Every structure is written in C-alpha cells, then in structure tokens.
Amino acid sequence: MNPLHYELSHLETLEAEAIHIFREVAAEFERPVLLFSGGKDSLVLLRLAEKAFRPGRFPFPIMHVDTGHNFPEVLEFRDRLIAELGERLIVASVQESIDRGRVVEETGPRASRNRLQIVTLLDAIAEHGFDAAFGGARRDEERARAKERVFSFRDDFGQWEPKRQRPEIWSLYNGRIRKGEHVRVFPLSNWTELDVWQYIAQERLEVPSIYYAHTRQVFERDGMLYALSPHVQLIEGEEPFEASVRYRTVGDMTCTGAVRSLATTLPEVVSEIAATRVTERGETRADDRVTEAAMEDRKREGYF
Amino acid sequence: MTPGAATNGHALRTRTSELLRFATAGSVDDGKSTLIGRLLHDSKAILEDQLEHVIRTSERRGDGYVNLALLTDGLRAEREQGITIDVAYRYFQTPRRKFVIADTPGHEQYTRNMVTGASTADVSIILVDARKGVIEQTRRHAYIASLLRIPHLVVCVNKMDLVEYDEAVFEQIVEELTDWTARLDISDISFIPISALHGDNVVERSLQMAWYDGPPLLYHLEHVVIAPDRNLTDIRFPVQWVIRPNSEEHHDYRGYAGQVAGGVLHPGDEVMVLPSGQRTRVSAIDTFKGSVDSAFPDMSVTVRVEDELDISRGDMLVEPDDPPAAARELEAMVCWMGSDPLRPGARLVIKHTTRTTRARLEDLDYRVDVNTLEHLPADELALNEIGRVRIRTGSPLIVDPYARNRTTGSFILIDEATNDTVAAGMVLAAR
Numbered sequence: 186m187n188p189l190h191y192e193l194s195h196l197e198t199l200e201a202e203a204i205h206i207f208r209e210v211a212a213e214f215e216r217p218v219l220l221f222s223g224g225k226d227s228l229v230l231l232r233l234a235e236k237a238f239r240p241g242r243f244p245f246p247i248m249h250v251d252t253g254h255n256f257p258e259v260l261e262f263r264d265r266l267i268a269e270l271g272e273r274l275i276v277a278s279v280q281e282s283i284d285r286g287r288v289v290e291e292t293g294p295r296a297s298r299n300r301l302q303i304v305t306l307l308d309a310i311a312e313h314g315f316d317a318a319f320g321g322a323r324r325d326e327e328r329a330r331a332k333e334r335v336f337s338f339r340d341d342f343g344q345w346e347p348k349r350q351r352p353e354i355w356s357l358y359n360g361r362i363r364k365g366e367h368v369r370v371f372p373l374s375n376w377t378e379l380d381v382w383q384y385i386a387q388e389r390l391e392v393p394s395i396y397y398a399h400t401r402q403v404f405e406r407d408g409m410l411y412a413l414s415p416h417v418q419l420i421e422g423e424e425p426f427e428a429s430v431r432y433r434t435v436g437d438m439t440c441t442g443a444v445r446s447l448a449t450t451l452p453e454v455v456s457e458i459a460a461t462r463v464t465e466r467g468e469t470r471a472d473d474r475v476t477e478a479a480m481e482d483r484k485r486e487g488y489f
Numbered sequence: 490m491t492p493g494a495a496t497n498g499h500a501l502r503t504r505t506s507e508l509l510r511f512a513t514a515g516s517v518d519d520g521k522s523t524l525i526g527r528l529l530h531d532s533k534a535i536l537e538d539q540l541e542h543v544i545r546t547s548e549r550r551g552d553g554y555v556n557l558a559l560l561t562d563g564l565r566a567e568r569e570q571g572i573t574i575d576v577a578y579r580y581f582q583t584p585r586r587k588f589v590i591a592d593t594p595g596h597e598q599y600t601r602n603m604v605t606g607a608s609t610a611d612v613s614i615i616l617v618d619a620r621k622g623v624i625e626q627t628r629r630h631a632y633i634a635s636l637l638r639i640p641h642l643v644v645c646v647n648k649m650d651l652v653e654y655d656e657a658v659f660e661q662i663v664e665e666l667t668d669w670t671a672r673l674d675i676s677d678i679s680f681i682p683i684s685a686l687h688g689d690n691v692v693e694r695s696l697q698m699a700w701y702d703g704p705p706l707l708y709h710l711e712h713v714v715i716a717p718d719r720n721l722t723d724i725r726f727p728v729q730w731v732i733r734p735n736s737e738e739h740h741d742y743r744g745y746a747g748q749v750a751g752g753v754l755h756p757g758d759e760v761m762v763l764p765s766g767q768r769t770r771v772s773a774i775d776t777f778k779g780s781v782d783s784a785f786p787d788m789s790v791t792v793r794v795e796d797e798l799d800i801s802r803g804d805m806l807v808e809p810d811d812p813p814a815a816a817r818e819l820e821a822m823v824c825w826m827g828s829d830p831l832r833p834g835a836r837l838v839i840k841h842t843t844r845t846t847r848a849r850l851e852d853l854d855y856r857v858d859v860n861t862l863e864h865l866p867a868d869e870l871a872l873n874e875i876g877r878v879r880i881r882t883g884s885p886l887i888v889d890p891y892a893r894n895r896t897t898g899s900f901i902l903i904d905e906a907t908n909d910t911v912a913a914g915m916v917l918a919a920r
Contacts, residue, residue, distance in 0.1 A: 191716065191719075191721055191753060191783075191785040191786075192507060192716045193507070193508075193787065193788065194506065194507065195506055195507055195508035195582075195586070195587035197788075198507070198508040198787065199508065200789070201748060201787050201788050201789040202787070202789075204748070204789035205729070205748045205789050208729040208730040208746055208747070208789075209729065209843075211730055212729060212730050212802050212843070235777055236776070236777040236789075237730075237746070237789070238730075238732065238746075239732075239777050240732065240734045240736070240738070240739045240742055241732045241733065241734040241739075242734065242736075324578045324580070325580050331577045331578055331579065332575055332576075332577050347575070348575075350575065351909060351910045352576075352601060352602075352604075352605040352826055352910050352913070353605060353910075354604065354605050354608045354899075354901055354910070354913045355608045355609060355895070355896065355899045355901075355913075356609070356748075356896075357840050357841075357899065357900065357901045359840065359901060359903055359908070359909075359910045361838070361903060361908040362908060363908065374578070375578065375580070375589055377580050377582070377587075379582065380587070461536070462536050462537045463536050463537050463538050464536050464538055464539060467536070467538030467539070468538070
C-alpha cells in the first residue's frame with residue numbers, strides 16, 4: 186500500500202472485499218459455517234477469516250466433507266492447522282452416508298465419491314441447521330461459476346437456480362432467507378488462481394505438501410496423471426510409473442490429476458502458474474470432464 | 490481463467506497492480522462478446538483448453554469462424570440458445586492492472602442487469618456499431634452510466650472495418666454522442682475507433698486508422714486514473730461487526746470492524762457516532778497484521794475509540810464538522826427490478842450500508858424515459874423502469890447524496906414476502 190496516494194494493490198482490494206463479505210455474513214446469519222477442503226482456496230479463506238475476526242474467535246465452526254478418499258497429507262495438514270487456529274472442526278463423512286444407506290457407492294475403475302459428497306454436505310447442513318456456508322469457489326474456475334453470485338441462494342433442496350439469482354448491487358448483499366433455505370457464500374468470487382497463489386506467497390501461508398513437486402507412483406488415464414492409491418482400480422493397459430508431479434487442485438484421489446512439475450518452492454509454483462496455458466480444472470479435474478455442463482449440473486443439485 | 494498467461498510466462502511480482510472494474514453492456518450483434526473475447530485472447534488470458542473448447546463448439550454450430558463470443562457464455566441454455574443470461578464476470582491481468590469485467594447482456598432485463606454490473610464499475614464501455622451510429626440503446630447506456638455515476642465512460646465505435654476505417658464516420662458519431670452526453674452528468678468520456686473482429690485498436694494499435702492518435706482500448710484501461718474517484722474528504726465508517734474477544738489476553742478489547750466508505754481515518758482523529766451524535770477520538774486502527782497509521786476507502790479495518798460508548802452494527806463513525814444526515818425521509822432515484830410493479834404505499838425492507846430497516850413508498854414523482862430523458866407522470870414503476878421516489882424509513886439512515894458518496898448514498902429494497910432484491914436506489918436528498 187502506498188500511504189501517500191491512498192491506493193490499494195489488487196490483492197489488498199480483493200482482501201478488503203472478502204473481509205467485508207465475511208463480516209456481513211457473521212452479522213446477518215444465525216448459524217454460518219466455513220466449508221474447508223484442505224485445498225489452497227480454503228486456506229486463503231481461513232486467513233481471511235482471521236483478518237475479519239481476530240483478536241476474536243471465528244463466529245462459526247469449520248466443516249470438512251471427508252470423502253474417505255482424501256490425500257493423507259491433506260488430512261494430517263488439516264488437523265494440525267485447525268489445532269493451531271484454536272477453532273472448532275466438524276467432519277461430515279461420506280463413508281457414514283454410505284453406511285447409513287443415504288447414498289450408494291459407485292463401482293468400477295472410474296468410481297468416484299465426488300457426486301456422493303452432495304448428499305453428505307446437504308445432510309450436514311440440515312442436521313446442524315446451518316443457514317450460510319462459506320466456500321472457496323472462484324468465478325474464474327469454470328464457466329458456470331462465472332455466472333454465480335457472491336451470495337448464492339439455495340432452496341430447501343439445496344438447489345441452485347441460475348435464472349433466479351438475486352441481483353447483487355454495490356456491496357449490499359441480501360441475505361434474507363426462509364427456514365430450510367440457505368446461502369452459499371463465496372468471498373473469493375473475484376479472485377483468480379494466480380491471485381490465490383500470490384496471496385499465499387504474500388501471507389507466507391503453509392499449504393499441503395502435494396502442491397509442491399514430489400516423486401509419486403502415478404498412472405496415465407484420459408491424458409491425466411493419477412496417483413496410485415487403494416481407492417483407484419487400474420484398467421488393463423494402465424502401467425504405474427514414477428514421476429515428479431504436483432497438484433494444482435486438491436480433490437479426491439479418484440478424480441484429481443497431477444501435473445508434471447519440478448517446482449518445489451512457492452516462487453517456482455507462482456512462476457509456473459503465471460506461465461501455464463491450461464486452466465486448473467481443465468488440466469486436473471476429471472469431475473468437470475463428464476459433460477460440457479458437468480459443473481452446472483452438480484451445482485444445481487447442491488454441489489459446493 | 491488464469492490471467493497470469495497475460496505476462497507471457499514471466500512471473501509477476503507478488504505485489505502488483507491496482508484492480509480496475511469495468512462494465513460492458515450491449516446486444517447480441519454489436520460485437521460486445523467478440524470485443525471481450527478479443528481482449529482476453531490478445532492479452533493471453535485465454536488458455537489452451539478454453540480456446541479448444543471454443544474452436545470445437547464453433548465448428549459444431551457451423552459458425553464458420555472461431556466464435557470468441559462463446560467464451561463468455563457459461564450456462565447450458567446460453568450455449569444451446571445462443572443467448573446470454575444475466576451478468577457474467579471475467580478476469581484478466583496485465584503487468585499494470587488486474588481487470589474485472591462485468592459483462593451484461595442487452596436484451597430483456599437489460600436495465601436490471603446493467604445496473605447490477607455497473608454499480609461497482611470504475612469504467613463503463615459502450616459499444617456503437619459504426620454502420621448504425623448512435624441508436625436508442627447507446628443513449629440508454631450513457632444515461633444509466635451517468636445515473637450510477639460511473640466515473641469514466643469509453644465509447645468504442647466498433648466494426649470500423651465495415652465502413653472502410655473512415656474517419657468521417659467516427660467523427661460524426663463522436664459529435665452526436667458528445668452533444669447527447671452534455672445533457673448528462675458525465676465527467677470523463679473517451680472515444681476509440683475499433684474492430685473487435687480484427688483486433689484494431691483493442692490491444693494493438695490499428696495500422697488501418699493512422700488518423701486516430703489516441704491509445705488502443707487496453708492501453709486506455711491500463712492508464713485511466715481511478716484512485717481520485719474515491720471520496721477521501723469526508724470520513725464515513727459504517728460499523729459492520731463489533732469485535733469483543735472476552736479472552737484472558739484481550740480482556741478489555743472492543744473494536745468496531747468495517748470497511749471505510751469515505752475519508753481518511755487516523756489515530757487521534759475526532760469522530761462523531763451517528764445516529765447518537767456522541768463524539769470521541771480514534772485510539773487505534775487495527776488489522777490482523779498490527780495497527781496502521783491511516784485507513785482509507787476501501788480498506789477493511791477495526792477501529793477502536795477512546796471512550797466507552799454504546800456503538801453497534803448499523804451505526805456510523807463520521808467527520809464531526811460535516812456529518813451526513815440521519816434521515817427518515819429520502820428522495821431518490823430507483824431502478825425497479827421486481828416482477829410486480831412498484832406503487833405508492835408499498836411496504837418494503839431497505840438495506841443501506843450496514844443498516845436494514847422497514848420502508849414505505851410515500852410518493853412516485855415521475856418515471857424517466859431512458860431513451861429521451863423525459864420525466865413522465867406515473868402511477869407505478871414496472872420492471873426495469875427508473876423513477877424518482879420519496880421513501881419513509883422505519884428508523885433513521887445515515888445517508889449522503891449518491892453524488893457525494895457511492896457507498897453511503899446507495900441502497901437496495903427487498904420484498905418482505907419473497908425476500909427478493911427488487912430495487913437499486915440512489916439518494917438525491919434526505920431529511
């Protein structure tokens with residue numbers, strides 16, 4: 186910031202906007218929750234929540250939807266981070282939803298729990314009576330998300346209806362809902378992948394180790410590199426091999442691909458992102474490749 | 490979209506540029522989507538998988554060319570029907586600035602969408618088809634931009650390739666629009682002759698129009714000075730949230746959290762708390778990283794004051810010498826966005842800065858014909874109509890005229906039955 190000219194950098198402007206959103210939600214909703222995946226975007230959310238509410242505590246708990254197929258590095262990181270923050274963590278488990286018969290596990294080599302998460306998430310929102318849920322989604326990620334509001338209104342089935350969104354004018358957010366409805370709130374709406382990494386560098390945030398280049402047993406499928414893991418069955422002809430890779434997004438081991446990389450430090454990762462020619466979801470997310478409107482369809486059902 | 494590619498592979502410095510928000514509005518055939526596609530493409534903000542998708546879809550639809558408009562159409566219905574629903578946001582970055590584009594379609598819901606997209610914009614881009622010249626829609630754009638007080642207006646005269654890059658065509662449009670905008674309240678207007686399809690004067694200077702000595706559009710967007718557009722004179726700090734940790738370590742801490750809406754706050758400054766009218770001094774301005782010497786728009790900070798006062802959400806810390814009105818009667822321009830018309834006597838909820846209260850529409854003075862600027866007598870405001878109203882509120886709001894402060898002069902109206910946001914309002918006067 187330049188104190189002589191009273192100008193903010195673009196990161197400072199984005200940060201101030203996100204803090205404003207956090208405080209509006211805390212003030213206007215009764216039971217907010219922060220959805221945490223362990224990915225870079227949710228780490229930025231946690232830092233912004235600290236900026237909005239410290240030296241006070243967060244006026245909401247943190248919730249992780251655990252698919253049971255998470256990267257072990259991410260779970261270890263999650264527990265350590267939340268303990269350091271001294272905030273409350275709720276874990277909603279997809280395995281429990283399966284055990285209770287709420288959802289049926291997909292089968293076959295391409296089975297994924299990505300879609301099952303929707304039920305676990307909506308059940309947890311209903312069970313705890315949450316009326317607002319912060320998420321780390323960004324509009325630059327995907328075409329359907331480019332059309333979504335900061336306050337994304339969900340009906341009592343958790344559904345998103347793109348044609349019935351409330352206009353968002355100035356920074357006057359309308360958070361009025363009926364009982365049973367809730368709002369997904371996206372403080373990072375106007376951030377890009379590069380903004381997120383620049384902010385991580387600026388704030389010196391620790392991120393899970395899988396975001397940096399490491400050696401891993403992988404195999405190739407549909408032009409993407411997947412980690413060899415007990416959760417994924419190989420298809421005939423798929424041969425595991427060792428490669429130096431890192432992840433651009435953190436989802437399930439079953440649907441998140443790695444990219445070849447030698448970037449082992451934050452500046453190297455930022456350089457790589459700045460030079461990339463492919464979007465993060467296009468390069469590394471099988472869940473978005475199902476159909477042209479895969480994200481839109483899942484969002485309508487209640488996805489993050 | 491990953492904007493970093495705009496740097497041609499060079500890592501950006503971590504502390505970069507300012508953020509500039511601009512709004513575009515227009516109809517399907519005036520080349521707006523092509524212009525945005527061109528800006529994203531030529532600034533290298535479109536990545537390979539996105540471009541591949543556009544090429545594939547263009548082929549399938551039989552467009553016969555790479556239809557850059559497809560980049561901005563996100564939803565299934567839009568791609569299937571070739572229409573654009575609602576406001577879409579796009580991002581790109583150059584080493585100088587990060588850009589947020591609010592892209593609004595020009596068909597039905599036009600006014601509602603444009604008001605939404607333009608409400609936070611620093612710059613509004615109006616497209617004029619060089620063959621058609623100034624049309625009704627052009628005038629409507631200019632009027633809404635001036636109503637929302639977007640500080641900078643850029644008129645892109647597009648499709649210059651189809652009029653043989655003729656300077657006379659451009660000059661005639663400049664003259665006609667300059668006359669029209671003289672009737673509006675617009676402080677800065679620029680005209681740029683372009684061809685979005687061929688890229689003339691979008692990112693690169695056109696070789697076809699040597700007679701034009703101004704900058705290309707991107708250069709203009711990178712250099713237009715926006716910092717002074719904020720009100721740095723009158724302190725306005727709406728309290729959003731009170732931070733009271735009640736912990737051992739911060740036993741007596743009581744901080745007022747909010748985003749600065751006007752003026753520059755310093756520790757030691759005398760401030761007045763509205764609506765109570767009590768005076769106190771700023772004792773500290775806190776951020777997560779520690780205390781700071783000043784806070785200015787649009788910083789989000791936490792302010793502590795010297796005296797123990799009863800201050801809560803909805804109150805405002807202001808300049809004591811020139812305070813805003815704590816008013817229950819507002820005269821305002823509103824853009825109606827509800828599907829049922831607005832009529833005098835309507836009961837609504839009003840949200841203004843961090844205060845929400847009840848409101849009643851006392852009177853509808855007139856409706857504006859957005860094409861002619863005429864004031865017409867009216868019994869109601871229908872969807873997408875703009876008019877001047879008088880509103881009475883259930884509790885006092887701390888307001889400035891919108892012309893003085895875009896944050897403390899703006900409000901939304903909410904329908905209590907449906908919870909929908911049904912109007913955007915701009916305060917003219919208050920008492």
